[in-house]
Amino acid sequence: MDEVTALEERRTSNQKLEEIVPRPRSYRVEAVVLRRVDFGEADRVLVLFTRERGKQPVVAKGIRRIASRMAGHLELFTRVDIQLAKGANLDVVTQVDTRDAFRHLREELSRTSTAYYVAELADALTEEGDEHPELFDLLIATLRALETTDDTRLVAAHYTLRLLDVTGFRPVLQRCVVCGADLLPGKNAFSPFLGGAICPRCAPAEPTARPIPSDALKVLRNLQRAGALGSAHFRVPELVMRDVEGTLRDLVERHTERRLRSPDLIARLRVEADPIVRAAPPAVYDPEPDEAQALTPQPQEPALTPRPPLPQAGEGEQVTTIQP
Numbered sequence: 004m005d006e007v008t009a010l011e012e013r014r015t016s017n018q019k020l021e022e023i024v025p026r027p028r029s030y031r032v033e034a035v036v037l038r039r040v041d042f043g044e045a046d047r048v049l050v051l052f053t054r055e056r057g058k059q060p061v062v063a064k065g066i067r068r069i070a071s072r073m074a075g076h077l078e079l080f081t082r083v084d085i086q087l088a089k090g091a092n093l094d095v096v097t098q099v100d101t102r103d104a105f106r107h108l109r110e111e112l113s114r115t116s117t118a119y120y121v122a123e124l125a126d127a128l129t130e131e132g133d134e135h136p137e138l139f140d141l142l143i144a145t146l147r148a149l150e151t152t153d154d155t156r157l158v159a160a161h162y163t164l165r166l167l168d169v170t171g172f173r174p175v176l177q178r179c180v181v182c183g184a185d186l187l188p189g190k191n192a193f194s195p196f197l198g199g200a201i202c203p204r205c206a207p208a209e210p211t212a213r214p215i216p217s218d219a220l221k222v223l224r225n226l227q228r229a230g231a232l233g234s235a236h237f238r239v240p241e242l243v244m245r246d247v248e249g250t251l252r253d254l255v256e257r258h259t260e261r262r263l264r265s266p267d268l269i270a271r272l273r274v275e276a277d278p279i280v281r282a283a284p285p286a287v288y289d290p291e292p293d294e295a296q297a298l299t300p301q302p303q304e305p306a307l308t309p310r311p312p313l314p315q316a317g318e319g320e321q322v323t324t325i326q327p
């Protein structure tokens with residue numbers, strides 16, 4: 004769907020929403036900027052995630068003019084207080100104050116690209132007008148954790164699991180999603196279509212099942228239990244992390260029914276960063292005592308094959324000029 008069609012559909016859904024929850028003529032929201040689309044000669048549509056109203060597209064008029072006082076406040080990933088005036092279609096930004104610019108996110112490419120992923124995923128997994136105050140808090144906590152972490156990939160994986168939780172797509176990782184049996188370390192499988200792990204007895208009959216190494220399942224479980232963003236501190240070996248990320252990506256793509264663009268960017272960065280990864284000290288990963296067995300290398304596991312790069316999606320460019 005192109006951006007123009009999306010905006011037209013948005014207009015219809017906004018009208019429906021308006022019948023249920025009338026908007027005041029002027030109001031304030033607390034928001035994070037998820038996406039920006041240039042519009043007309045100097046305007047820009049901003050897709051906000053607001054604490055009060057969930058995801059909401061708004062218009063910032065004249066923001067692309069050099070003299071615009073708003074421009075510096077409405078960068079991507081910025082946390083802002085915004086005053087909005089009711090518009091015929093989208094509401095219009097009349098005043099903006101920055102609460103947190105998350106400047107450290109912009110100082111390093113791996114932090115910036117992960118922040119793109121965080122924003123893109125929140126955008127993809129939510130509908131306009133669905134209130135999700137806990138998701139707003141999750142976004143803030145994630146951006147904050149990304150500013151300081153030395154492992155952006157672990158933060159991204161943790162965020163993805165928490166986001167799947169709050170949007171109702173929590174994967175089943177402790178027991179077989181088919182028969183309910185507790186999962187033991189061994190030849191378990193995973194199905195993004197069924198939304199969880201599958202025991203060795205059920206896996207052969209499930210066409211969407213694919214093997215999941217025990218180490219990757221352990222990391223996913225630990226992250227699912229880890230609570231607040233930034234609270235997970237363990238080092239995950241590179242190959243295990245690739246399986247964790249692949250599993251999460253399959254889950255997300257199953258729920259969004261489209262390919263995300265930012266993992267491509269992160270994958271490209273990873274290729275560049277690989278010499279550093281190889282030079283890193285040996286990975287230390289602290290399993291829980293009862294799970295230690297699963298972390299022993301298991302030669303009978305199928306060999307990991309590199310995942311092919313995802314094709315570039317042609318839709319949803321970050322900055323697209325729309326002819327109104």
Ligand SMILES: [Zn+2]
Nearest residue numbers: 179182202205
């Ligand atoms: Zn089973």
